[in-house]
Amino acid sequence: MPMTIQETDPPVPPDARLPEAFYRQPPPRLARALIGCRLFVDGAGGRIVETEAYDADDPASHSFGGRTLRNASMFGPPGHAYVYRSYGLHWCLNVVCGTVPGGAVLIRALEPERGLDRMQARRGGLAPRDLCRGPGRLCQALAVTGALDGCSMSAPPFILAAPVEGVAAIAGRRIGITRGAETPWRFGLAGSRFLSRPLRD
DNA sequence: ATATCGATGCCCT
DNA sequence: GGGCATCGATATG
Numbered sequence: 558m559p560m561t562i563q564e565t566d567p568p569v570p571p572d573a574r575l576p577e578a579f580y581r582q583p584p585p586r587l588a589r590a591l592i593g594c595r596l597f598v599d600g601a602g603g604r605i606v607e608t609e610a611y612d613a614d615d616p617a618s619h620s621f622g623g624r625t626l627r628n629a630s631m632f633g634p635p636g637h638a639y640v641y642r643s644y645g646l647h648w649c650l651n652v653v654c655g656t657v658p659g660g661a662v663l664i665r666a667l668e669p670e671r672g673l674d675r676m677q678a679r680r681g682g683l684a685p686r687d688l689c690r691g692p693g694r695l696c697q698a699l700a701v702t703g704a705l706d707g708c709s710m711s712a713p714p715f716i717l718a719a720p721v722e723g724v725a726a727i728a729g730r731r732i733g734i735t736r737g738a739e740t741p742w743r744f745g746l747a748g749s750r751f752l753s754r755p756l757r758d
Numbered sequence: 759a760t761a762t763c764g765a766t767g768c769c770c771t
Numbered sequence: 772g773g774g775c776a777t778c779g780a781t782a783t784g
Contacts, residue, residue, distance in 0.1 A: 609776070611776070617776070618776085619769095619776075622770085625769070625770085626769080627768080627769060627770095628769095641776085642766095642767060642768075643767095643775080643776065643777055643778095644765080644766065644767080644775065644776095644777050644778080645765075645766030645767035645768070645775090645777095646765070646766050646767075646777075646778080647766095647777050647778070649776065649777080651776090663776060665776090691777070691778075692776070692777075693777050693778060694777085694778075731776075732776075732777095733775090733776055733777070734775090734776060735774090735775085
């Protein structure tokens with residue numbers, strides 16, 4: 558008989574919905590606040606361990622040059638998704654936020670907790686550690702595509718829930734950008750093994 | 759451990 | 772045509 562992993566999913570948080578005001582804060586603050594939150598897409602996902610902030614005054618941000626067809630969701634309501642295609646092949650998920658238009662938080666990594674079997678099936682049977690370690694990998698594991706661009710994070714298929722335990726977040730420089738590289742708007746859960754890379758200044 | 763490279767879509771000049 | 776908010780494979784210390 559083949560060795561199978563029996564899933565022992567922890568319970569879904571009873572009230573997943575975060576208040577609308579939660580998303581009305583500047584991207585760096587929301588990026589920090591999202592560390593430790595739980596993100597599920599159709600029940601698959603886990604604890605967010607890595608984020609990055611972007612805003613309209615930021616040369617690294619897709620919203621920097623103003624509204625276009627691709628970034629239109631960044632100028633829509635806070636608390637909705639901005640999903641874009643990266644390097645022609647990957648998808649990346651952001652949470653739109655801020656007190657002015659053009660802000661978003663990129664979800665870069667999470668610690669898988671629920672739906673391990675589905676995530677592994679989508680990711681070629683990789684170990685849990687490698688399922689959601691990076692924004693493109695995370696979207697593949699959770700089946701996030703452009704079809705979810707503009708959708709509310711407070712409605713199916715999304716669940717985004719506040720942490721149930723204390724969170725120690727640390728900051729560093731963002732990854733994979735050329736402009737605005739000094740800005741320390743990358744946040745990570747201290748000590749997590751599920752980061753895409755260690756946090757660096 | 760770090761470095762380099764190719765794949766690939768599409769927005770923008 | 773240039774430039775990516777990436778990934779996986781390969782090469783080398």
